Amino acid sequence: MAVASRLDTGRAFAKVLLPTLAKGVIVRRRSAMAMAEWTQADAAAVDTMTSLRDRYGPEPLRLRVTGRSVALVFDADDVARLLDGSPEPFALATTEKRAALNYFQPHGVLASRGEERERRRRFNEKALRPGNVDVGSVVRDEADLLVRHVTSTGVLTWDSFAQTWWRAVRRIVLGSGARADEALTDELKVLRQNANWAFLHPRRHGVRQRFERRLRDHLERGETGSLAAVATPDELVGQVPHWLFAFDAAGIVTMRALAIGGSGAAGVLESARLWPTTPVILRESTLATRWHGTWLPEKTTFVVFTPYFHRQFGDAYRPDLWPNSEPALVPFSGGPGVCPGRDLVLVSAGLMLDTLREHLDVPVLRPPLPATLNHFALRLPAARR
Template sequence: MAISSRLDTARVLATVLLPTLAKGVVVRRPGVMAAAERVQSDARAITTMRGLRDRYGPEPVRLRITGRSVAVLVDPTDVGRLLAESPEPFALATKEKKAALAHFQPHGVLISEGPGREHLRALNERALRPENVPAEAIVRDEADLLTRHVTSTGELTWESFNQAWWRIVRRIVLGNGARGDDQLTDDLKALRENANWAFLHPRQRGLRDRFQHRLDEHLARREEGSLAAQPGDLSGQVPHWLFAFDAAGIVTLRALALGARGMNGILESARLWPTTPVILRESTEPTRWHGTWLPENTEFVVFTPFFHRDPDRLPFADSYAPEYWDGPLDPAIVPFSAGPGVCPGRDLVLTVAATMLDTLSEHLSVPSPGTPLPATLNHFGIRVPAQPAGSRV
């Protein structure tokens, strides 16, 4: 069994895990993201992970953490196994994930278990089909308004993009009646900020009750043409849908700044800058890895930027390579996770994000970025000049 030295454990904590937590796992912190971009923190983390693999070989590396069995994966085949064999024997509902998500989605599928999880998973898969909503029409409607605003101001910023994005999301999920309900998503953001602290932040039950009451009022309309019109008890699942769409907005703006187009462009943006930087699983029984055993309740850590940008395996690691998505896929390049825990809204999210990207790209001309592309990209600081379409340089 590979057990890291105390020095290597300290390196992983200092350059991989703690910076990831500091940036905000559930909702990003603008100040920390700006600092992370300045020092290119993900590049440092990838270097640490490469060193870990070089020193200990391909088997999971167990960190020296008192009171918790934590193993970091360094081999792509192991990542494929971990995700394929979820939720048994590798549970998605880890202790840390439960503590974080309970702040705003205590009944969500991500932290459900057993038969209840199977029921909720099926509900999510049925509801989140692209054909259930006129997503492309909604996106084009809001993107047209955003383009007019950008043309008048001279540039597209995260603030203006994010406002339009949330109008799209609320219309798709809850209907046109929720389009202007900024308070709903502001309350959700506050709850998600608490979730960043997981165990360390007390539950704000009053805030959560207010959010849930407001959400349930929208859901009660069952507005035609929205996800809310789908059958089943959606109240406990919608907070996660809104949460997931936030990450999709980040991916979309980064793709726009990259000069990307289409679904492959969205997928490539998510490869280059994963919005789920750490995937966690917790073993429900002892498991064998490369001839050695790890105990029950071991937490397995997949640091996705390492696998997505590993120059030792990927010749296109730091380049824009949308053609990658047309061929065989690496088991550890997983922008939407994989296996039984793959994002049930993957196709819907890709449809919405790609339509937004392509619609805005028709009206904005983005200079081609240089290479190598940065390991850390602060989406809060992205500014896209409003140039006439066709003036790409």
């Protein structure tokens, strides 16, 4: 297995890893996304990954990082091995991930290991079934209000869409009593912004305590027809922050799907293929593992840069790709660590997408679609159909 030169290690960080971190892994930064779109940072990152594979071959490439074992992954079969081998011997709760998530969801499944993770994973899979909540009526109610707003202003912006999306999300997760509680998701956003810095930002204990008190008040109602009714507040309070976090990414995917003329689940999946909201999948080995004849030590961090794999399927809208079993086409990750809310997200996002498409005429981006698309800047002239 090859080891990258110091120069190529620098290229990997400068062109692939650091720009991804700069955009915001836990919550996107507006200014960084604007710069990334202007420079088409993801195109440069994919080109760098391609160059490194051409130079070193398809096996994982070890980077020269002092005191750490880090490997970039280039081959789809290696991606499948990592994802299928999670959480043992390839843990989802990597050192970096635990540091970031500890700001707002220290008890979430993504930050857990061992039996604790298995228990929380089972709980999430059961709780996040689409049938547990009346997604259809919630999404259609909120989408109808957005259609009225857009037809009066003549333009669909990210800010107007996001406001509608979060109202729907709060109703789905916590019930109609939380619909207008913007402070709840604003406080969570502050905590997520801190989490972008992982080890480097001081804890905001006051904000987190206010957020959890506000969250528990909603959970205590256990409103029928929402996810708050599926379990007790004590069981839910540690998991709901992750659900809200995941719905943020789903909103971004939905807005981009509108911009490319997507529809249904395939439109949502294609949006996530073209512009992954999880651009880097990390796994950390829990023991020494053998890769193509080379032993890599315990606690090796494996890096899967998803745009590199996803864009191999082209730069156009390809709903024909779905359903798809390609091992490195992973908009919701894969293997035992696949997103437990995948079906709920697809139902919610697909309904929002289709309801807006049914009533609004918006322009469609044409191929080749950009490698980086700044959702914050999307302004779609729209009229009622």
